[in-house]
Amino acid sequence: MIRTIRSTRCVLLGALAITFLHAGVARAEVLALTGGTVHPVSGPAIPNGTVLVDGAKISAVGAGLAVPAGARVVDCVGKHVYPGFVHANTMLGLHEISTIQGSDDTQETGLVNPNQRAEVMYNPDSDFLAVARLNGITSVLTIPGGGSVRGTSALMHLDGWTQEDITVKAPVALHVQWPNMTPQRGFFVQRTDEEQAKDRDDAIRVISDAFDDGRAYMKARDAEKTAGVPRHDADVRWEGMRRALKGEIPVVFHCDALSQIRAVLKFCDKQQLTNVILLGGYDAPRVADELKRRDIAVIVAGVLSMPRRGDEPYDGAFAVAGELARSGVRFCITDEGGGGASYNARNLPQHAAMAAAFGLDRDEALKAVTLYPASILGVGDQVGSIEPGKLADLQITDGDPLEVATHCEQVLIKGKLVPMESRQTRLFHKYDERPRGALARKH
Secondary structure, three states: OHHHHHHHHHHHHHHHHHHHHHHHHHHOOEEEEEEEEEOOOOOOOEEEEEEEEEOOEEEEEEEOOOOOOOOEEEEOOOOEEEEOEEEEEEOOOOEOOOOOHHHEOOOOOOOEOOOOEHHHHOOOOOHHHHHHHOOOEEEEEEOOOOOOEEEEOEEEEOOOOOHHHHEEEOOOOEEEEOOOOOOOOOOOOOOOHHHHHHHHHHHHHHHHHHHHHHHHHHHHHHHOOOOOOOOOOOOHHHHOOHHHHOOOOOEEEEEOOHHHHHHHHHHHHHHOOOOEEEEEOOOHHHHHHHHHHHOOEEEEEOOOOOOOOOOOOOOOOOOHHHHHHHHOOOEEEEOOOOOHHHHHHHHHHHHHHHHHHOOOOHHHHHHOOOHHHHHHOOOOOOOOOOOOOOEOOEEEEOOOOOOOOOOEEEEEEOOEEEOOOOHHHHHHHHHHOOOOOOOOOOO
């Protein structure tokens, strides 16, 4: 009996190995996207162009390319081929159902959580991923939440099986939520100005102490290499800050108001931080010269936002990206982020389109959701444009992807033709095909 069971297991494992082998071969097929207008983003459009994909990467781009023997041809005649969108501010993959605590990894207890790693918490089976990628989004910067020092983000693909398979880069950056510097007022605010000021001071002190403690820990651990220095216990919290303190990855400060940005710049000087990114950046144009001098990039979060002050024009948020571009500040465009925005992450191209309607050059708007976020996040050599050697993260559309009426007809992630369906499309087809009575409106 034991011998029979072992024999059966061997057969099953062998069959499983063959299945994975075949799956690997299928995944590594050669594709030829032919006949469409190719928009590399890094260069001019190529009419009647061809994109050759070998496995996960782009092998060639151009007009009049010969299709390799045995390649699978994807007819793109009358269509457009663009790079997939890169969304630089989401919590996609970290929560599913808000009322079920076990499916929500967006909030960690405590104020100092640099040991949080987004790639570990990311759920590749989330229903929200398919919804986002159906509108051309192929990779997202997933950011952990909770506290003042929030942990490290990761750039993740919207299709894959395992953490290793789905991760483009991790860690990308250490994230810090900077507090409001001035009291907030409104019917929903229940704390006094004095209470808000105390909370602000406490939050800044927590952030400052965290950076000081992380630097002291790093110094102590590095000193262990010296003879006679005792060993120090490892601490996962401070280990999570090591690469940021060394400048190997940027520190992303979440801030919008001018007072916040100035306080962040002062803090960076005190902590000698030079690899810095601002996320939010509503008032960034007001200090554009300083940001350009320091080479600080801005992730413009929430183009489709209301004015923050009563005396500002209605298009204040719409024009931020255009003002930064004219000032020479490195920037990219995303939405407002947070758990609630994950449901509408698919609307990323409309944020870029609104910026284009209010002062941002059209080509720059497209780069602001493709090549620019990839460059700012340190993966410009992997994604963001259609070039040989880069990952085949592509979208095939019937028009300009920044236009609301345009349909994204096919998405490729790492060279794989992703099924163009989601929970929403399945529900639509289910109820669209429901039985209809004699008095129902004509279908």
